[in-house]
Amino acid sequence: MCGIVGYVGDEEAAPVLISGLKRLEYRGYDSAGIAVLGKSGLAIRKSKGALKFLEEKIAGELKEGALNGTLGIGHTRWATHGEPSDINAHPHTDVSGKIAVVHNGIIENHAKLKEWLISHGANFRSETDTEVIAHLLNFYYHGDLLKAVIEALKRLEGSYALGIACEDEPDRIIAVRKECPLVAGAGKGENLIASDVPALLEYTREVYYLEDREIAVLYRDRIEFFNAEGERREKQSSHVEWDAAAAEKGGYEHFMLKEIHEQPKALTDTLRARIKTYATKTINLEEIGFDQSWANANRVVIAACGTAWHAGVIGKYAFERFARIPTEADIASEYRYRNPIFNPRDIFLIISQSGETADTLAAMRMAKKNGNRIIAITNAVGSTLAREADLVMYTWAGPEIAVASTKAFTTQLMCIYLIALQLGRLRETVSDTELASCIEALEKLPEQAEQILAGKENIQRFASQQFNKAKVFYMGRLFDYAVSLESALKLKEISYTHSEAFAAGELKHGPIALVDETTLVTALCTQTALFDKMDSNIKEVKARRAATAVITYEDVDYFDKTADQVFRIPRTLDSLSPILSIIPCQLYAYYCSVLRGLDPDKPRNLAKSVTVE
Numbered sequence: 001m002c003g004i005v006g007y008v009g010d011e012e013a014a015p016v017l018i019s020g021l022k023r024l025e026y027r028g029y030d031s032a033g034i035a036v037l038g039k040s041g042l043a044i045r046k047s048k049g050a051l052k053f054l055e056e057k058i059a060g061e062l063k064e065g066a067l068n069g070t071l072g073i074g075h076t077r078w079a080t081h082g083e084p085s086d087i088n089a090h091p092h093t094d095v096s097g098k099i100a101v102v103h104n105g106i107i108e109n110h111a112k113l114k115e116w117l118i119s120h121g122a123n124f125r126s127e128t129d130t131e132v133i134a135h136l137l138n139f140y141y142h143g144d145l146l147k148a149v150i151e152a153l154k155r156l157e158g159s160y161a162l163g164i165a166c167e168d169e170p171d172r173i174i175a176v177r178k179e180c181p182l183v184a185g186a187g188k189g190e191n192l193i194a195s196d197v198p199a200l201l202e203y204t205r206e207v208y209y210l211e212d213r214e215i216a217v218l219y220r221d222r223i224e225f226f227n228a229e230g231e232r233r234e235k236q237s238s239h240v241e242w243d244a245a246a247a248e249k250g251g252y253e254h255f256m257l258k259e260i261h262e263q264p265k266a267l268t269d270t271l272r273a274r275i276k277t278y279a280t281k282t283i284n285l286e287e288i289g290f291d292q293s294w295a296n297a298n299r300v301v302i303a304a305c306g307t308a309w310h311a312g313v314i315g316k317y318a319f320e321r322f323a324r325i326p327t328e329a330d331i332a333s334e335y336r337y338r339n340p341i342f343n344p345r346d347i348f349l350i351i352s353q354s355g356e357t358a359d360t361l362a363a364m365r366m367a368k369k370n371g372n373r374i375i376a377i378t379n380a381v382g383s384t385l386a387r388e389a390d391l392v393m394y395t396w397a398g399p400e401i402a403v404a405s406t407k408a409f410t411t412q413l414m415c416i417y418l419i420a421l422q423l424g425r426l427r428e429t430v431s432d433t434e435l436a437s438c439i440e441a442l443e444k445l446p447e448q449a450e451q452i453l454a455g456k457e458n459i460q461r462f463a464s465q466q467f468n469k470a471k472v473f474y475m476g477r478l479f480d481y482a483v484s485l486e487s488a489l490k491l492k493e494i495s496y497t498h499s500e501a502f503a504a505g506e507l508k509h510g511p512i513a514l515v516d517e518t519t520l521v522t523a524l525c526t527q528t529a530l531f532d533k534m535d536s537n538i539k540e541v542k543a544r545r546a547a548t549a550v551i552t553y554e555d556v557d558y559f560d561k562t563a564d565q566v567f568r569i570p571r572t573l574d575s576l577s578p579i580l581s582i583i584p585c586q587l588y589a590y591y592c593s594v595l596r597g598l599d600p601d602k603p604r605n606l607a608k609s610v611t612v613e
Helices: 013-022 051-064 110-119 131-140 145-153 255-261 263-272 306-323 358-369 384-388 407-426 432-454 456-466 479-495 504-509 528-542 578-595
Strands: 003-009 031-038 041-048 071-077 099-104 160-166 169-178 183-186 190-194 206-209 215-218 223-226 275-277 281-283 300-304 327-331 347-352 374-378 391-394 471-476 498-503 519-524 547-553 565-569
Touching (some): 003 013, 003 099, 003 160, 003 169, 013 031, 013 071, 031 099, 041 051, 071 169, 099 131, 110 131, 131 145, 131 160, 145 169, 145 215, 255 578, 263 407, 281 407, 300 358, 306 327, 306 347, 306 479, 347 358, 358 374, 358 384, 374 407, 384 391, 407 578, 432 456, 432 578, 471 479, 471 504, 471 528, 479 498, 479 519, 479 578, 504 528, 519 528, 565 578
Parallel strands (some): 300 327, 300 347, 347 374, 374 391, 471 498, 547 565
Antiparallel strands (some): 003 071, 003 190, 031 041, 099 160, 160 169, 183 190, 215 223
């Protein structure tokens, strides 16, 4: 999410910036803006919404030559601090209006910096964390922008990719990154920066991938590199052989694999802005307006389709576990036709990755018509769901291009857990101690997800042995049952394998009749109190000659003598385990698809957003 482009060279900058931003639209955004440095100084143009609105705004100026300049920076923003608006769109400038900044990432200490900068005369115009960077640069600027950047970096905490232009230094752009991607491109008589390679390929294929806290200074005829202390560095360029579509994959063979690997960052982005740190850590969900009506709610009703419905099933367990409130998780396409019973005191939660799912929107509109307040969880700013819901919680997963959803699912779960815990505090069913324990566990999940991904070769090896199985069943209990539903869907979506999921207690109520030597049964075992029950279920399918795999915690050896294969995930709270346990299943589905010679990004007959019934 968010895109950065910068240009310095012999050409007019504005068309180059717009062209580059278009190539980054796949990243997702809610506003766009550019800053062009010409004879009259910095000209800032910004617009809420799609890039086309910015193009329309500046079309006349471009035609008349009123936006001339051969140096500029541009940005597409996905809101994290402050709602989508012209004012909150990037670039942002300092009090003098002479320094412009575009920024991807989150400045974690922005509130503290803002208070300090105001005490030193800064006048803030936006609600963003980015504006503190511009004012901080102004504070340290004494005729050398590079020195000001070096000093400012010492004060910034969090993640960032920055493009910086200064009216008093019309020959150079400065760029720097920490934990957010940024690449510099070396052209002929021009140099560029971008948050991803596709924005550069029209102009050059010689690129430099910036390292953490590395600074690039771009002139028309050269690029200089420095470390965070200002010491000059030598750096070798890389030649890009990919086409634009491949470049967007960041070196991964498929978008799906890339997006599986993006989950740690996506989880961090979804969580980070919603945890308050004062004397103790608390959850901050002002965006969905918790008030006493939540505490007095009759029940929670969740409506969604496909993967989002599976997130809703986990939500049912989470709301009942933490908030002790009756919860229904309905398939939206069924809900809209079954003459449901509405109650204005219900909390109505709608989940959709795209925000455009037809059945889900229809269910929402039914609920609104019957007096319910709608809370939406979606990844798409400006989508129909986001516009029509009363309150919106964005997942901040970034764009998800592969049809089979991965990081959208896990970030939806993160949002659900935060809501369930906050509702539990409001209803006094979650103690301070339990809340602290849960927040600590949530904060560990991104790193734990990285650990699972580091061991993906074990899953790939297992897939190479099992990908031709005629039938694959997933089973589990409680939260594990919900993960089983999503795991089976992933496998059938992209490998076209007959896969089903069932609650393990239902094994002998029918499904076991299908189990034989052509079957793989994967048991999800993260509900500690039910290990005995799951062990019995695994033994039952092994007796019918099925191959068996178990997903459980790294410190559990309970199933080592029972299952054929055990995959281990880091220890977390049982109720939070779905965010981790789904990752091996996503990887298994991906590898089975590839081993079958299929394209996991574009499964047959499926679309990313189901906008019709």
